[in-house]
Amino acid sequence: MAGDQLQVLNALDVAKTQWYHFTAIVIAGMGFFTDAYDLFCISLVTKLLGRLYYYKEGSDTPGSLPSNVSAAVNGVAFCGTLSGQLVFGWLGDKLGRKRVYGMTLMLMVISSFASGLSFGKDPKGIMATLCFCRFWLGFGIGGDYPLSATIMSEYANKKTRGAFIAAVFAMQGFGILAGGMVAIIVSSAFKAIFPVPAYQVDPIGSTVPEADYVWRIILMFGAIPALLTYYWRMKMPETARYTALVAKDAKQAAADMSKVLQVEIEAEEEKIEQLSGEKGKDFGLFSSEFVRRHGLHLLGTTSTWFLLDIAFYSQNLFQKDIFSAIGWIPKAKTMNAIEEVFRIGRAQTLIALCSTVPGYWFTVAFIDKIGRFAIQLMGFSFMTVFMFALAIPYHHWTLKENRIGFVVMYSLTFFFANFGPNATTFVVPAEIFPARLRSTCHGISAAAGKAGAMVGAFGFLYAEQAIGVRNTLLVLGVVNFLGILFTFLVPESKGKSLEEMSGEADDDTQADGTELKPKAGHNIRTVPV
Template sequence: MADLQPKTGAEPDDEAIVLTPKPSKAQRIASYLSIVCAGAALISDGYQNNLMTMTNVLFGIEYPTEYTSTMSTRVSNALLVGEIVGQIVIGLTCDYLGRKTAIVTTTLLIVFGGILATAAHGVTITGMFWMLVVCRGIVGFGTGGEYPASSTSASEAANEATLKQRGPIFIMVTNLPLSFGGPLAICVFLIVLSAAGTNHLSTVWRVCFGIGCLLPLTVFYFRWKMATSFLYQKGAIKKRVPYLLVAKFYWRSLIGTCGAWFLYDFVTFPNGVFSATIISSIVPDSSTNLKKTGEWQLLLGAIALPGVFVGALLCNKIGRRNTMMIGFSGYLIFGLIIGCSFDKITKIIPLFVIFYGLMQSFGNLGPGNMLGLLSSESYATAVRGTCYGLSAAVGKAGAAIGTQCFKPIENNLGKKWTFIIAAICGVVGIAVTYFFVPHITGEDLRFEDLRFERFLRENGWTGYIGDEGESTEEVVGGTYEADEKQIAAFETTDSKSD
């Protein structure tokens, strides 16, 4: 093993000697390919997450009697319920069976569920919607599994390829395609609507659902050929995972990532799913002008995108935690502005859409970018998929609850309270982030593996670590004692906590 000297500053760089070995040129190219393949298909997840935004409006026009508020919530929540199950199950799978196995499985599920949803029929219209609920649940299982499987793969590959830029690169291949999926879904909807016309709305939504099947297939071959990361080879635990010790070691980080993700999805998902419904309620003649609602919705999605790039620029400079708190503050500021002035601001549609978009842009800047990054960096490789999947699943539970509560809040308290509650969630999000989320700036992920490894040994765990069942000493080349000294020196820095 090389002479290992972890960087003692708060920001690592590619020139520092770190625990993950320097890859050769060929290995670096393979790592970059793994990053792209792991993250690229997440655009299909973003597309699926936003597919119901305009479809909810379309169904309300085409099936005004059958598509009730209850059915709308049920169809929208089907994806979320599937995602919760998928995130937990695939999170465990990608730790036990490997990242590639999980990624291939999720891709096939998205395609299979999407095909069934496209062909959804029933003896009655209500029966068709129930079939959509089941099919969207299958798609949700796949898209939910993409979160831990793709994100952990992207983070580990980026750790090997370019440590200094791991955070920004991770964001560019995860939250950027997820966020871009929203405007993409609206663009596809508008194009198909223009081609098919308002007299063929059934054709419009079926074509939009069908296109969602094609997106993950574009990189399927490359995902099939992905290489296993060095971190997984050396840090996986395939048997006797000590979950009680995992909870004891990571309880604080889990409260942080799970709690913040719950609050973020509680606000952002229902606001995304029902944003077109909100806009259509203030657009004149929206019931007959579906295209105009879609155009305003596209502008809203476009305004939300720049936050992704700003967050990517800030995450190394000020740290992940501080960036996330700035993002939550946007919910507080713009949620109060829109909520307190709702009756007046909705009379000026461009101003309303701009402020609404800025609120969502801050969400992307902060928790949208940072939650996936923090969940991939805060935990050791052996349980990264499990803890990431659990955090994301709690987040999607928040999304399901938020979606379920959105219509009752809107109907009983008024639309303005959906924004005021978003502001309240922003305050709670800042508090949860400050007290429970670790301050990370991007050190080598291998250090966290060794910290976790040492904790397990000190607490009597005697299992094996490594993809091939190697012991601890074999994994780190017989230099575990030397690495202990390096970790102790590393822990004296402020790279892990304030």
């Protein structure tokens, strides 16, 4: 843009870390806590659902969900999430970030409760109701991705923006951890109140009728943190970048940020009008100008998120099956239904505590020091190495004396997913696109990720049955390697303002749309070399 940076945007870029930054992290982060809890808690109860509703009379083994039902229950939320990311991402740019922020949260609250109240005349009816509710739960979760990322990026200062956005996403780790802990607490309570023999073949007898409440309570718990956050989300002002650059309301942007930053900010209405009149700055998503400026960037953010989520979600959703395959969780017929929920919850909690949560916070600590590109490249590289290290000598890891080693290696893949592309793929799309398209492009990138999650959720289930766990792990290793290659399409945004990255700053273009030569010492390369 011509002239200097808008005062209100410059004030945000250079602001010292203040209380409002941490408030925004908590408000946006609790949405991600809920997102992760709701998406992954289903893996804790799918085996219980099979025991409750698909036991065959006279069988000497516990019931289990048919493969198509299991795939639907595990994957339908991702279908909703993908749709929500696209719809709410677009609405975030059209109506404003704040206006649709509360809608996503209320949809999550209602759908979480409804999931736990799933009903039907027979098992198929109950599963159909559950899938319907989880689709709309996913739809609300999907909206939280582009809106939380965009709001945090537009509130943050230039120096620590990456850490603030990553901290919002890091709450996902606590959500996964909370899922395992809630499963442990609820199953332990039911074991104490409704005792059955700890290790008993499980036809109907050892699955006490009260076990039906276990999965419902676990699913419904996800509504609580979202409900607690609603009031504070509604009190947040609209971001100054949306108000000034998209809504073109300089006076409101200055007033909002004066309260937030507790400083006097001038309302530069003339400069806003000047910006509105500039040529070459109002291109749309489907224009050739967008393709020229940001086409490769969007390809990079979508492809890396797609590849990452194939591996990440297949590992998370089906870790219970992998642990069973190596004998870390006993065979289902050796324990009752509630005991199995307890064992699965304990395994997920251990993995989250030792690798998932630390990985997220390593990213928070280092993302503004070593950069997004380096962390993403490192993460994909280590994930590739560890996945092949698990897959190639797979039979070695299945031996009883080597199971601890398998769990350690498996945990390291989670650590480097989170201290790597699982965080950076969320951060970068919120930084590199223009304000009027930022939420939309983040939604598109995130939707590509959820398409990968659907491949992981549906594909891993059938791949495990068709080609076995070992070959499936090999495929995931190749997927991670492709992630390394596509990372080179993603630009480095460390230490740069949002307007500088998106091309809305006066570094890149003049008012007539022609490119300026880069200033001395200013690197405009897309990727580090």
